[in-house]
Amino acid sequence: MAQRTPGVLVLGLGNRLLGDDAAGPLVVAALAAGAGLPGAVLRDGGTIGLSLLPEIEDAAALVAVDAAELAAAPGSVQVFEGAAMDRQLGGRKRSAHEVALFDLMAAAELSGCLPARRALVAVQPQSCALALAPTPAVAQAIPALCATVRELVARWNR
Template sequence: MKVLVLGLGNMLMGDDAFGGKVVSRLQERYHFSEHVLLMDGGTLGLDLLPFLEDADRLVIIDALQMQAEPGRIFRLEGEEVPCAFASKLSVHQMGVQDLLAVAELQGNLPQEVVVWGVQAGTIEPALEMSPEVTRALEPVVEAVATELAGWGVAPVAA
């Protein structure tokens, strides 16, 4: 079984850097099984397709707009996933939702997709995230590690 852990978002846009930052913390903190690939997907669209194809399970980490207070953490799965990304767009109108739909059309959608997201505070040009969203980094790092453990690919502390 192959697992892809995909952080999404723009590193230059404040809280949108959340996904990428969680991925880099995970990489610093743990050693992963050869079956787990961690990736900072940035804001790319179709370029991510080959990575989805190779994955049986997918964890996406991203900043979301859930009409909640900034920093609140969400875990989404199943039908909630395409809804959460209904207008997060990337290449050529290919957003995460479209990426997943295209993978499904090709018969390559990972059998399980889980999103760990945080309610964003500010999305504007900045290299730092808001304090509320920064505080969510640690719990999400641990949550992803636990998620992986549940799939039998627990990371080992570095």
């Protein structure tokens, strides 16, 4: 097994042209625009692809940030860690990148490189229709998503 990269890979997932689906990349951009995130590598994973597999395999820990169907009010934020993340990804998928993230996690597990510390930080979208900005509910959730990612990274880097 290859040497793991120290720190946490924070992977923002989503399509910036589909309204609330852009939540993941918007969180990564907000974190990068601030003071950054010591102990973490920030990556805009876009709509994801298997090309991200080496980064996930090399990561000591992974935080994926995405819009996901949570059966909650728009803008609601939930965190799924470890096996809970695996169960969430194994459920009903509403976008191509949810399928791709599940496939990436499965491929990393098959190669024996699935990060033991992994989490999905998710926000309930209101609309993933063609739009260049998220709905107000998801836009207002961006600071909470950022704070959640910061807390995970800090806890895991202790």
